[in-house]
Amino acid sequence: MRRLFVAGNWKMNLLQTSATGLAAQLAAAISAEIPAVEVAVCPPFPYLAAVGAALAGSGVSLGAQNASQEKPGAFTGEVAVEMLADIGCRWVILGHSERRQFYGETDELVSRKALAALAGGLDVILCVGESLSQRQAGQTETVLDAQLLGSLRGLTDAALRRVVIAYEPVWAIGTGVTATTEQAESAQKHLRNWLEKHYNPSVAQAMRILYGGSVKAQNAAALLAQPNVDGALVGGASLKIEDFLPIVQAAQMAKK
Numbered sequence: 304m305r306r307l308f309v310a311g312n313w314k315m316n317l318l319q320t321s322a323t324g325l326a327a328q329l330a331a332a333i334s335a336e337i338p339a340v341e342v343a344v345c346p347p348f349p350y351l352a353a354v355g356a357a358l359a360g361s362g363v364s365l366g367a368q369n370a371s372q373e374k375p376g377a378f379t380g381e382v383a384v385e386m387l388a389d390i391g392c393r394w395v396i397l398g399h400s401e402r403r404q405f406y407g408e409t410d411e412l413v414s415r416k417a418l419a420a421l422a423g424g425l426d427v428i429l430c431v432g433e434s435l436s437q438r439q440a441g442q443t444e445t446v447l448d449a450q451l452l453g454s455l456r457g458l459t460d461a462a463l464r465r466v467v468i469a470y471e472p473v474w475a476i477g478t479g480v481t482a483t484t485e486q487a488e489s490a491q492k493h494l495r496n497w498l499e500k501h502y503n504p505s506v507a508q509a510m511r512i513l514y515g516g517s518v519k520a521q522n523a524a525a526l527l528a529q530p531n532v533d534g535a536l537v538g539g540a541s542l543k544i545e546d547f548l549p550i551v552q553a554a555q556m557a558k559k
């Protein structure tokens with residue numbers, strides 16, 4: 304049994320009042336004991352501490368959207384894993400397609416960040432996903448294989464237990480075009496098969512694989528009903544309580 308996981312990626316959105324206000328609403332709605340579902344939100348760096356304080360005692364944990372692969376030191380503009388753990392982060396999103404696309408992050412860099420994050424006490428949400436042209440060229444599975452191989456380089460079975468994979472087809476992110484349930488399940492089953500081949504199969508079976516890309520209240524239940532969709536990484540619909548809560552509720556209802 305894999306515990307479903309719904310994570311909100313706030314990206315570069317909200318300001319202090321709206322961020323802490325949303326966190327307070329989430330804390331009030333999501334109690335510490337929701338056995339079926341794990342919930343996290345990932346605010347921008349400046350609001351992590353304040354959002355963490357607003358979430359204290361609730362069933363929602365805190366994540367960052369990125370972290371440096373380096374130890375604390377002379378790296379202007381960067382944020383170390385140690386700092387994120389220190390202010391109460393449990394999670395870090397790594398390898399998001401926006402970081403790969405706009406900031407040149409490679410699989411090699413993502414793997415260094417993952418190793419640093421796990422060593423520093425953060426659990427990792429690792430994003431992979433193909434572009435539209437790659438899908439149209441029939442390269443989806445090859446692209447996913449290469450991303451997993453490169454991004455997970457150096458991780459042991461024990462480390463993998465603290466990693467959640469997020470399958471996020473780039474063409475579905477922020478576009479309103481969601482993958483069909485068949486497309487999501489097929490890619491996510493492929494990811495699990497790859498993990499089973501390269502790691503201890505029981506570890507691969509226990510791993511959560513989330514779907515991300517225009518998840519909304521209207522499509523969450525159908526996606527979460529797929530055997531290899533163990534939760535959702537939610538962007539746009541995580542910014543308003545009335546959009547996000549129904550997705551958490553859909554996860555609570557999903558019988559796995």
Ligand code: PGA
Pocket residue numbers: 312471475476477478479515516517518536537538539540
């Ligand atoms: P979206 O973003 O839900 O706005 O498509 C998902 C993501 O990028 O994690």
